[in-house]
Amino acid sequence: MKILYGVQGTGNGHISRARAMARALQAYPGLEVQWLFSGRCPEQFFRMEAFGDYWWREGLTFAHRNGSIDRLATARQLKPLRLVRDVKTLPVQNFDLVITDFEPVTAWAARRAGIDSVGLGHQYAFNFNIPAPRFNWLARGIMRAFAPAQTSLGMHWSPFGQPILPPIAQAHGEAEKAKAESGEPENRKPENSEHILVYLPFEAQRQLVEQLSRLPQHFIVYGAPLDLPAADNVLLKAPSLEGFQRDLASAQAVICNSGFELIAETLQLGKPILSRPLSGQFEQEANARALAQLQLATVVPQINAAAIGAWLEKRPAGVTIQWPDVAGSIARWLASGRRQPVAQLAEELWQQVVADRSHIRKAADSALN
Structure with missing residues (x-):
């Protein structure tokens, strides 16, 4: 066929x-x-x-x-x-x-x-x-x-x-497979196992990085221009399939828009999720509603230092769902x-x-x- x-x-x-x-x-x-x-x-x-x-x-x-x-x-x-x-x-x-x-x-x-x-x-x-x-x-x-x-x-x-x-959703084992295929030694530790992964490509990136710099946590940010001035606690990374999967697998939590696929993979890994829907985008606004009603993530109208800090103070727990x-x-x-x-x-x-x-x-x- x-x-x-x-x-x-x-x-x-x-x-x-x-x-x-x-x-x-x-x-x-x-x-x-x-x-x-x-x-x-x-x-x-x-x-x-x-x-x-x-x-x-x-x-x-x-x-x-x-x-x-x-x-x-x-x-x-x-x-x-x-x-x-x-x-x-x-x-x-x-x-x-x-x-x-x-x-x-x-x-x-x-x-x-x-x-x-x-x-x-x-x-x-x-x-x-x-x-x-x-x-x-x-x-x-x-x-x-x-x-x-x-x-x-x-x-x-x-x-x-x-x-x-x-x-x-990509299984956790796929991240390990990607790690092996990249030639990286198996015993290498993640750059920072306490980091929070941030993927918000639709946000104003300069303002986003500035807000993250006000917080004490360590952030790895994908989707932002690499030439932005970044604080010591913010690491900007270029698009990378293997790198993103490694950083997702070792992240303490994930901050993202309300897209579908990344959240499905994050749920499989049991990571806490802070999500903001892309305003005016029907699918993301619907996803945000589903996330809140299913109690799978914390949904906020804006991503800033105050919202992230309040979320982390509550010590959010992740929901783990293993997809077939x-x-x-x-x-x-x-x-x-x-x-x-x-x-x-x-x-x-x-x-x-x-x-x-x-x-x-x-x-x-x-x-x-």
């Missing part, structure tokens, strides 16, 4: 999920996969070896500024004629199936050509009744129209009584012809989740009331 697999490349979470799927799909030689990425300039991608000779299209993305969606800048950067041309010229007829991880070019090309399509990722969970801001019909409509698919494999941190799957091999199960589902109902696949996977099920189910029930 020939598969065209489109990935929204705006955030690293989509690409992290795609890497896990690439490894899982390799176990089935009968699945021939052509990858396509869109959403950011190709020179901004890194560690793309798993995807071979992948295709690139411009696609669609949202502009942001100082922790909020910039609607005017988003409108200015849209190129609808380019999108239409890319959809019409994509040779989707050469494939048996299109998989879209919220990637619009492949999704709309499949719909236009009548090719079977599967939507895979967190955004497709919003096709169901899950925690989300109320009355925001425009945002819901945009999300559903952005990258439509015939079959949805939505993912979330809780099933919420819906046919959605657990997250695809979702990528492997999806690959088997694809290789077997997608005959198993999605609801049954979801139920089987949630039965494999190792967590305080009573806590998660009680919180999930209250989240929908």
Whole structure:
């Protein structure tokens, strides 16, 4: 079976999920996969070896500024004629199936050509009744129209009584594997096992670093320009797949926006989470609501020294959830012809989740009331 697999490349979470799927799909030689990425300039991608000779299209993305969606800048950067041309010229007829991880070019090309399509990722969970801001019909409509698919494999941190799957999250052992592959000695200690990992790429980075410098804790910050003046307690690091995984595994806690994939990995490691949603971004605001209602993280409207200090004073405890091999199960589902109902696949996977099920189910029930 020939598969065209489109990935929204705006955030690293989509690409992290795609890497896990690439490894899982390799176990089935009968699945021939052509990858396509869109959403950011190709020179901004890194560690793309798993995807071979992948295709690139411009696609669609949202502009942001100082922790909020910039609607005017988003409108200015849209190129609808380019999108239409890319959809019409994509040779989707050469494939048996299109998989879209919220990637619009492949999704709309499949719909236009009548090719079977599967939507895979967190955004497709919003096709169901899950925690989300109320009355925001425009945002819901945009999300559903952005990258439509015939079959949805939505993912979330809780099933919420819906046919959605657990997250695809990199296991802790993968961080150790990345450490070994990087050539680093196994007995080397982390730079600082007391550090707090910070990943807030949508915030105003200069102000963020200045706020962190007021605190006594040690912070490792990804996503900020390396030439920013930083205090002794703030270490700025360039994007690195292996480095980020090591620093995440050894972190005391994590401060991040309310994206999906990083929080899923952090929950697997049992780290306390302080999260701020990207303002005006429907998915992140919905995620923040779910995090608070499921009691999986502390959610704040602003990230500053006062908010971080108050959070740390409470000595937050992390929630540990071990996710199953979702990528492997999806690959088997694809290789077997997608005959198993999605609801049954979801139920089987949630039965494999190792967590305080009573806590998660009680919180999930209250989240929908």
